Amino acid sequence: MGTTTAGLAIGATAGTALADGTVGTTSELVPGLVTVNRGDPLYKDLLLRGYNRRYSTDPDNIKVVGQTSHVVQAVNEAVDSGKRLAIRGGGHCLDALVDNPEVEVVIDFTEMRDITFDTDMNAFAIQPGATLGQVYRTLAFGWGVTLPGGVCPLVGAGGHIAGNGFGALSRQHGLIADHLYAVEVVVVGADGQARAVVATRETADSDRDLWWAHTGAGGGNFGVVTRYWMRSPGASGTNPSALLPATPHALMTSQAVWRWEDLDEDGFIRVTRNFSTWLEENSAPGAPGTALHCALSAPRVERPEMMIVAQTDPSVPGNEALLDAFLADMGAGVGTAPRIVKSGQLPWLTTTINAPDSSVAQGVTGPPRWKSKVAVMRKGYSDEQIATVYQHLTRADYANPASSFSMTSYGGQINALASDASAHAHRDAAYTGAVSAAWDVVSEDDAHTKWVQQLYHDLYRDTGGVPVAGDTNDGCHVNWPDLDLLSADWNTSNTSASALFHKGNYPRLQGIKAAYDPLNVFRHPLSIELPG
Secondary structure, eight states: OOOEEEEEEEEEEEEEEOTTSOEEEEEEEEEEEEEEETTSHHHHHHHTTOSOTTOOOOOSEEEEOOSHHHHHHHHHHHHHTTOOEEEESSSOOOSTTSSOTTOOEEEEOTTOOOEEEETTTTEEEEOTTOBHHHHHHHHHHHHSBOOOOOSOTTSBHHHHHHTTOOOTTHHHHOOGGGGEEEEEEEEEOTTSOEEEEEEESOTTOTTHHHHHHTTTSOSSSSSEEEEEEEOOTTOOSSOGGGSSOBOOSOBEEEEEEEEGGGOOHHHHHHHHHHHHHHHHHSOSTTOGGGGOEEEEEEEOTTSSEEEEEEEEOTTSTTHHHHHHHHHHHHTTTOSSOOEEEEOOSBOHHHHHHTOOOHHHHTTOOSSOEEEEEEEEESSOOOHHHHHHHHHHHHOTTOOOTTEEEEEEEOOGGGGGSOTTSSSOOOOSOSEEEEEEEEEOOGGGHHHHHHHHHHHHHHHTGGGTTSOOSSSSBOOOOTTSOOGGGGOTTTOOSSOOHHHHHHGGGHHHHHHHHHHHOTTOOSOOTTSOOOOO
16 A cells, blocks of 8 residues: 655744734745655546546656655656656646556656746746646736647646647747747756756857757656746846737637538538638738638538637737638638638637637547647648548548547748757648547547548558658647657658657757766657667
């Protein structure tokens, strides 16, 4: 039977007024490193922090950390005992990188969620356990600023920032880690000892490479991130409200909706072509169209409708007209006019932090079982590829209303940087394409997983079942890990997972790996490998 080892540290002594007017003293007890072993009542609670129920793990223990010194201690204990460790931030990793049977120790950041302004660094400090919803809320209420991160408010900042995630504001402001000023990382040297390193983007910083690696290489590669500091490049002064993008004044969403019964294959091809063509033509950095974020969602025909959703800030002159013109372009030549649903002006923060989980929105009781595969795209799919998608969405030998094909806008300010300016190499794309399925019945794992795998493989048939970078494709985004990229059954190209994720940045990342993790302590199935 395991036990919880909750180390307690005595806090500062404070004066306290007593009833008789004298002053006594009190000592505050604060949690230290908490080790939760098998059999402890909290053990299963912490195991259930993982989002994707397809995967489970059975580590020897889970270390709940509250500060950087706890992480150093936890890493030293794991290294000294020769145990494989993994790091859990928000728990939304969609493939078996943390919930892996080889993992013996999990470092869990559920209690490290602070979001503050650090006057010494002149930047916003974010602990990795904070969710994106918490980040948006705290920044907005505290200073009237925000970050261009993802649209799912429950995703943890820890992995999302390290993978340089994107969201509804990224076409205007770039990827989230494009605003990363500094990062604190617990690394392990050749001597096997853990230490904390603060690396900044300052050119004179001897640890600048470690900062660079955390602008898109993903988590679990070089060490354990314990804090991010965010300040936009080019921001000046010491007023926090001027150091990150301002929060939008409002939000307006619109939907162009088609019923499947009114849309044949040719109609589906035209809608999809309209969407990708618009993004190809409106994704240059600074172009007026980058004020609009949009997504195409095409579920299996068990759901009655497919739709294109767009959003912008209607308080900015010209944006509502941009939205109307976009919607008109989406229906051009389709043959069946879509139903248009406009939200009117909504409050930006409340709407953003209350976005529903995508699986729950599709009728799956969460947390779900999940499979997804994502590609970064430079140009639109061919008519043959779109027809392939339509055939899989309508084939009669499979059914699941929560299985879908989707496309999401990219480009704009994301593409303003060179591919080697950050560790995130995908800097000339227009949108991402995704195939996904969610469900909640264990016995259906095989059927839903294979549907996703087959559609994705057929979609990229001409490049070996994966989006090998070229004129049309641009590889894969590291924040959507996909172990199929390691499988000869599903990746029949000659392109490795590392090349699909990191492209030409991979050799530099390997050099940084050798410098900061020479013992390969921090690894998972898709992690950066040591050179040689």
